[in-house]
Amino acid sequence: MKELKNSNHRLTVSCDLLKxxxxxxxxxxxxxxxxxxxxxAECKSLKDEMHKxxxxxxxxNDDLERTNRCAMFSLGEFxxxxxxxxxxxxxxESELDEKDELAETVQRLRDEARDLKQELAVRQIKSQKQENSIRSNSIEGTTVNNDGNNNSNSNFNLNNSCPMETDTSFSSQSTADDKAKEDKVKNSELANNVFNIPNVHQNPVTSSIRISALNFVGDSLRKITSMEARLLAARNLMRENNRDRRSATISSIESS
Structure with missing residues (x-):
């Protein structure tokens, strides 16, 4: 019994210890x-935050890709x-070079036109002088012819009145007639020279050159005007392109 009690106590103590x-x-x-x-719970909340x-x-990333596509498209357009x-x-630039060449050509043509005008004025003065000299020579020839005719008439009267002076009057009459004939020949030659003088106003070469020069100057001025208009339009287009590029750059920076 004692052993059983001891074992029970031991078991009770071990049971308490186990409890x-x-x-x-x-x-x-x-x-x-x-x-x-x-x-x-913390992991779940962290997972939710990571998902968000x-x-x-x-x-x-989608927004950046969209902005990048827009920027690339704008860059391609630019x-x-x-x-x-x-x-x-x-x-x-090539048209400006052509404009400079045309301006030089126009200036050269203006100089040539001025020279032609001066030459035309000189020729007119020369022709006027020649006409005046021819008129004066023709007037002198007419006066000489009248003097010759008067001398012949006087000699004829002297011959009729004085038969003894026939030889002298005949020789003087022949001399006057020869002189009159020479004057007539000179006058006819001068008249032919007058008609053979080239008229400057009716020169077809000079007038055609002047007309072609004026037409060329007009075409050159029209080309220069059109070039200036196109240059102004190109400058305005460059300004608009620069403005669009700045606005696109600013918008891309703001979106990023």
Whole structure:
């Protein structure tokens, strides 16, 4: 009996110890479970936050890709406009060179026209002088012819009145007739020279040159005017392109 009591006491003590250990283990296990539950809740909240952050990043990435596509499209358009503007600039530079050449040609033609006017004035003065000299020579020839006729008439009267002086009067009459004939020949030659003098106003070469020069000057002035208008339009287009590029750059910076 005593042994049974001792064993019962031992078993009771061991049972109490086991109960205490079980209680301690339950409490520690409960603490661990609660701790793990808290950690799980934190992980879930962190996961939700990460999902939200990922969705925001994806949205931003889509926006950036869209902005990049717009920027690339705008850049392509700007490059095309820039190439077109460069081509127009090259064309305008060539047209400006042509304008300078035309201006030089116009100035040269003006100088030539001025020289032609001066030469025309000189020729007119010379022709006027020649006409005046021919008129004076013709008047002198007419006066000489009248003097010759008067001398012949006087000699004829003397011959009729004085038959003894026939030889002298005949010789003087023949001399006067020869002189009159020479004067008539000179007058006819001068008249022919007058009719053979080239008329400057009726010179077809000079008038055609002047007309062609004036037409060329008019065409050159029209070309210069059109070039200036096209140059002004190109400058306005360059200003608009620069303004569009600045606005596109500012909008892309603001969107980014």
């Amino acid at each position: 205490d250990n079980l209680t301690k283990m339950n409490s520690s296990t409960q603490k661990q479970i609660s701790k793990l539950q808290d950690e799980l 952050y990922i969705r925001a990043l994806e949205q931003k 490059e095309a406009k820039l190439n077109e503007a460069l081509e127009r600039n090259a064309i305008l």
